[in-house]
Amino acid sequence: MIHRIDRIATELPPPSEPDPAGAAAVQELMGGRFGEMSTFLNYMFQSFNFRNRQGARPFYDLVANIAAEEFGHVELVAAAINTMLSGASPVDGGHAPKASLAPLKGVGNPHHFLAGGQGALPQNSQGRPWNGDYVFSSGDLVEDLTHNFFLETGARNNKLKVYEMVEHPVARALTGYLLVRGGVHQLAYARALERLTGADLMKLFPSPRIPTEKIPECKPHIKRGDHLRLYRFSPNDYLELGAVFNGPHPETGEELIVVDDPPEGVPAHDLPSQPAVFAPDYAPDEIAKIAEKLRTQAGLSKAPTGEVASSSGSKPAARRTKRKPAAARRT
Amino acid sequence: MIHRIDRIATELPPPSEPDPAGAAAVQELMGGRFGEMSTFLNYMFQSFNFRNRQGARPFYDLVANIAAEEFGHVELVAAAINTMLSGASPVDGGHAPKASLAPLKGVGNPHHFLAGGQGALPQNSQGRPWNGDYVFSSGDLVEDLTHNFFLETGARNNKLKVYEMVEHPVARALTGYLLVRGGVHQLAYARALERLTGADLMKLFPSPRIPTEKIPECKPHIKRGDHLRLYRFSPNDYLELGAVFNGPHPETGEELIVVDDPPEGVPAHDLPSQPAVFAPDYAPDEIAKIAEKLRTQAGLSKAPTGEVASSSGSKPAARRTKRKPAAARRT
């Protein structure tokens, strides 16, 4: 099971100049063979299917825990795409039956506009849907780890190239972060293979052979030490990460670290309505009125309780205190 | 982001008579158009792509929160398939180069054996992979909710039929649970549509038109009240569920309830190694020795720390106390 936290893994810039062609390219990191859906669902299925977990507990914990972080990467890629698409259709007065989408004819992924509401899709940069053939779960631990190292290598390649292709600040913030965190996963699987077989894979790093530190947008994360840390994404479980993830970093020689808490993350931006594509409605204000009424009827606060990034102006007060809804819940 | 909890949503029986043909049928609930991957990833993408969340907060919270529960359903279907496949190849002495898989030729999904390690696949009952075309995320709230109600209706149909086709006790425990919980989600989306538009969909229940209470394996869950409850799967977020999910149940008239904590779940069984398919290895015992050594080297306990269902014999002591690994972690 999971608990969901309404925060994203790292800060992304707010919407600025829309970039639909860039958003189409970033889809590779979502639904491509090496995209975040693939890393997430590969490790998830491998953990679901893990036999004799107790016997191989450090390895099970490693795979299961990285899976949890990958969820946040899927979410982050979606947030980036959504941000880059914000404003691509006119926000004010851009309602049908105006030709609000005319400038987008032939630009980017047509499903961003025709099928979705300027939102992320489970597709790659060619508009082809992610599919279950991208999941490898042989059940053979050495093999699954070999796959995972390869998968992370392919993912690193894709992130680097999306970085080079898409200069939009949101894409850069995204890839800068993912390169650092994906690099940790690439390393974790190589180290696990080493622990299991005695092979020495460290000289394969970096792969592709450009050092991560050369990417400007990676530097803040490296400076913070995030290239060394494996976070434990669970309140009580997956305690044996440190039995595998330890020793020196292959490129810097620094000691690897298991952080015994999930990262705190940040609230996401509340992205603006795009009425030309009916997201969330042809007349979004009516929904807001209904929502307020429903909250009041249910004895909740009049204002929305969710936390969003400050640029949206509606950040509620404190965070990190366990909150219950205003009205006593019937249990 | 998510936190992962190493427990499954409800108790499943331990491995008994293997049922590979049954496991192949249960895959429909995993990777079919209406399977749990679909419910999980539909709601996940809808929540990722939700614009003007603050304005429509009760609806955002509802979709985002149900997505979190669905993750646990994906996991549960995987656990059921894995359990049903346990023992399908000989557990003792069933190593290659023996013809350990010969009795499985032409039985069930060949990828359960040839591609995987007698493990769940992101495929449907025909062995076709789940794909991103099964995700609907229009961004239009009324439309997405209309879809979700339809999706849950199709999912309920599939669960009922898998129930009728597969008598294996694990499949029955699975479908009994999913029918009750899926029914809550079906209702939640219908209610959300009502709140948003004023339409009255309650006479559409039950759909298909067999009452859930007729299924024996559903009864314990109904008795416990799980047909009325929407759990909040987050420590701090998604507080506005109650603004939408309230009022009477369409079939029983009982009041709907928001439970302000996730369900506790139960530990999963530690399913036995299947050496004929190299899961987790041709010689699984060697991994266990390596694991123990690694734990010791890392200053962790000698015994595995993970919690598994008692039939596997290695359940650790207490639960629900926030644990840190034995060795101080370097942060």
Add this chain to the structure above:
Amino acid sequence: MIHRIDRIATELPPPSEPDPAGAAAVQELMGGRFGEMSTFLNYMFQSFNFRNRQGARPFYDLVANIAAEEFGHVELVAAAINTMLSGASPVDGGHAPKASLAPLKGVGNPHHFLAGGQGALPQNSQGRPWNGDYVFSSGDLVEDLTHNFFLETGARNNKLKVYEMVEHPVARALTGYLLVRGGVHQLAYARALERLTGADLMKLFPSPRIPTEKIPECKPHIKRGDHLRLYRFSPNDYLELGAVFNGPHPETGEELIVVDDPPEGVPAHDLPSQPAVFAPDYAPDEIAKIAEKLRTQAGLSKAPTGEVASSSGSKPAARRTKRKPAAARRT
């Protein structure tokens, strides 16, 4: 546009012993690369896309008109599959939550039961969906006709093999009919190529090289002359068929014939409810009561007006007289 006639192209036997494995094989004739969906949609798209129709009118008329007949073949394959699946789950008392589908685990196409209501699917014999890549519409008339001749050849092969594999009387009646009619289309396209280029393709017949007359189930149709006739499936259009479809039959030397009216067809059987799969409902009788009430309220006859094959007992009186509903319609 089309007008729809609630009759099928030829008589099929009523439900008898169900044959789910046979029905799975017959799906090849529905959704396979050479199935009836392919012939129907290939010719349909070719006719939609036909440029300079006036200039090439006899060929346009030929393709457009055969397309119309192919619709009836899709319908007929569906009727056959549905009939063969009737009774595969228990008809009386076979309601959920009984294990009514347990004997069908591992038999045939699981989607016949888990996804559908023991009904035909747009899939092939492997359970893979028909897809648009099976349509060839180059716009080049010679090329499209070359394709169509090849397509009919492949289709004839498939029909012959399904004939050999499935002995069920419905499958035999189906393939016997389709072989004769498909043979006419194969010939029509070869003749059209001859008319257009001067090439002589007649020695390619029969292809595969077994004469149609060797198939017992084809004989009644041959005896009736249906191997020589191209029907005009339109009240007023496609008048130029005879400019192409004429001359001797390549195998028998008999003169080819254009019939200036569609065949009359026969009413289909009203296949029984299959409550185990909720087709058309968990409690089908309730629908019948609602239907009767709705008819009465609308000023229509109390009894259903539709015509079905007599074995179902509810055949209404006369046919072929233009009927209007009992109540005057508001126009």
Add this chain to the structure above:
Amino acid sequence: MIHRIDRIATELPPPSEPDPAGAAAVQELMGGRFGEMSTFLNYMFQSFNFRNRQGARPFYDLVANIAAEEFGHVELVAAAINTMLSGASPVDGGHAPKASLAPLKGVGNPHHFLAGGQGALPQNSQGRPWNGDYVFSSGDLVEDLTHNFFLETGARNNKLKVYEMVEHPVARALTGYLLVRGGVHQLAYARALERLTGADLMKLFPSPRIPTEKIPECKPHIKRGDHLRLYRFSPNDYLELGAVFNGPHPETGEELIVVDDPPEGVPAHDLPSQPAVFAPDYAPDEIAKIAEKLRTQAGLSKAPTGEVASSSGSKPAARRTKRKPAAARRT
């Protein structure tokens, strides 16, 4: 079975400025998940698979009859795409080996030119083929109707967005018409669900929540009353439509109407040859000569008999009189 009528459902403008990028977008209405192939084939399969038709006759008639209208919508989308592609390659002297397609490199759907003859494809706006997974035919009537209502909702969304994206007059004429007619089908399924269950879905209209009457190109059709009418697309069958389709329109309160005849339609334009893509030939004039010769040989009129829209100049005399070919047919 069907009879085919060589007329299209509504008038489209003749070819003007070609718009290949627009044509690529309009493909979403053809082969997208919610395109006309989907509506047509969903209802077709549901009618094929309908069990106990006599018992549920009004509903069977409704689904079967709407399917027939949808065929005409598939045809209309094809006509629109073909018209928009006319002239995209040079019509005069644009023969190979000239670089007649060079300006089209990187524009629109490459298969419009490389695979087809500037013709419609069974693909969506991304160039992905329609496939059978888009058909839902559970056999459960309530469920199928729920699906159909959802399908029409998604289809309405797609039409509105294509309207906004593609300003070409043919695309506008197309979407204006389809929005009105699709709206009738959306309503018909909602009404059927109401009749069957007692639920009240009328407040879900319009969905998406923009009223159809706001679209200028819809207004003539609304003015004519086409938003209220369900046509019976059959000479003798499907008589019970009025038992379901009645009562007030949810938005206007006007009474719904069953029209007991199909709409008359209009002849399509005879779109010009595109010799650069060999449609219908590298040297189209030769075909015309052959055709004339074949007609003469067969005793038919020297001039083509087909009816096309007047802008093409070759409209034959009267319509609506049952015609037989000039030469007596051998039957």
Add this chain to the structure above:
Amino acid sequence: MIHRIDRIATELPPPSEPDPAGAAAVQELMGGRFGEMSTFLNYMFQSFNFRNRQGARPFYDLVANIAAEEFGHVELVAAAINTMLSGASPVDGGHAPKASLAPLKGVGNPHHFLAGGQGALPQNSQGRPWNGDYVFSSGDLVEDLTHNFFLETGARNNKLKVYEMVEHPVARALTGYLLVRGGVHQLAYARALERLTGADLMKLFPSPRIPTEKIPECKPHIKRGDHLRLYRFSPNDYLELGAVFNGPHPETGEELIVVDDPPEGVPAHDLPSQPAVFAPDYAPDEIAKIAEKLRTQAGLSKAPTGEVASSSGSKPAARRTKRKPAAARRT
């Protein structure tokens, strides 16, 4: 370019008891993600796309040369499947319209019979077609080699499991051979990675962790030394294999060997006609007569010139002498 040699890589037993279910399983080695089509086409595309070949010549030569051997593996898998399917339909008198395929209903891959002529398909064990997404060709040499090592690991897993599942002597001869040769490729890619990066991957062998020598059918090939040899599949090219492929074998310590000539191979069996599926015809003898006549007319020998395995009785005299056709060719 290639020159084709009409011999297969190793001897397979002649047809014996047919095994259609086994043949369906063996398809995984043909068209599965890790089948021989994948190894062949991955290395082929990588060699096509190899930039700066001169600079990286030893690696280019290695990849390009292994690709050539893999072609022979695709061919060998096809030969095995064809042999296992021989006799599955009656060979004598098994012509249509007899129900010659009735015993095969529901057995194995239906396309072996309905679509093909009891022949191999580009599909996997589930009947799903091989597709280009299975090709990885990043252009980055380290990455491509990492992939290739992983691919060979997955392929070894699949071969081992097919070995365990299918006891048919042809399947055993096939997998015994492929395991030895695939093992060499797995090693070659690991060694190439070592040479390029300095990493030491040898402790990853064997993977899966069962030694190849435990498989009885591998032993003759090992005894012959084929587990150590890389053959050069070219008369004049790919001379630098030995710069990469050298050093000790990771499991046995024996020295690796480059053989400077392709293996000689053996003639394939001439598999018998299967008239029930029209392979090669409904009346195969007629083709033989035509062939003989054509040879005579062309001034060739009366008897066929091709070499086939002796069990088929028609092996021509000498081999390995460069032959020209009997009649002088016009050049």
Add this chain to the structure above:
Amino acid sequence: MIHRIDRIATELPPPSEPDPAGAAAVQELMGGRFGEMSTFLNYMFQSFNFRNRQGARPFYDLVANIAAEEFGHVELVAAAINTMLSGASPVDGGHAPKASLAPLKGVGNPHHFLAGGQGALPQNSQGRPWNGDYVFSSGDLVEDLTHNFFLETGARNNKLKVYEMVEHPVARALTGYLLVRGGVHQLAYARALERLTGADLMKLFPSPRIPTEKIPECKPHIKRGDHLRLYRFSPNDYLELGAVFNGPHPETGEELIVVDDPPEGVPAHDLPSQPAVFAPDYAPDEIAKIAEKLRTQAGLSKAPTGEVASSSGSKPAARRTKRKPAAARRT
């Protein structure tokens, strides 16, 4: 089995102005339904699956031998695409983290840059992967030949249109060559059908109906007589080609010719590194140093031994003498 020759079938111009949109279009000739992968793999599977080869030897030889030539066409299309993509990212100093791919956003096939290293893909012009459904191998010889004639017709259409769309000199050289050679194959299959059945297909040529000689880039190949020649791609096998491939050319009346040796081909260009996409590395020079060292260690020449086209400056001395590596190989 095959022997691989490190030469391509015809000369292509060296890299000049890159044309990524053109390269995306040329992909149709690679991975499209009628691309060279299809011709290659269709004939390959047909030859693998050919039953009673001795009886039908001239036909087996024909299909098997054309398959071998088609391999070279796949390779040639890849070479063309790779050449057209060379230089699309900056060659000097175009390393990450620069935005070296920014000008390519939204241009051509994004996988050329994001997934591959500016290399060819097994995809069509829409970026969809080639798949095994494009292979037709019925086992019925007449049918397979009918298919092959159709396939070559469709392939000729595609080549003509790519010719018209892409003016890049490499694309023109490619299509000019393929049209001539594909025309020979189209003819070979038609002739085979004639020989087998007695039908006369010659009047179907040319199809599409533009004569090949009208294409300027075809003329040199026609002048050389390559439109008349079938090469035997084997040192010793497939000797009976001349029993089928003979008689006059349908358009020119010249006599067809079997050439008893493969064409010599030409060395390919050694395409430049593209460091922005890591092809073959982020720092390609390092690989060259490693390669040189490895050669030296293995006792091979210091300089690379491979032959490449002279424009790359590193062409080694003589060709066509059987070479062995410098160091004695251990056999």
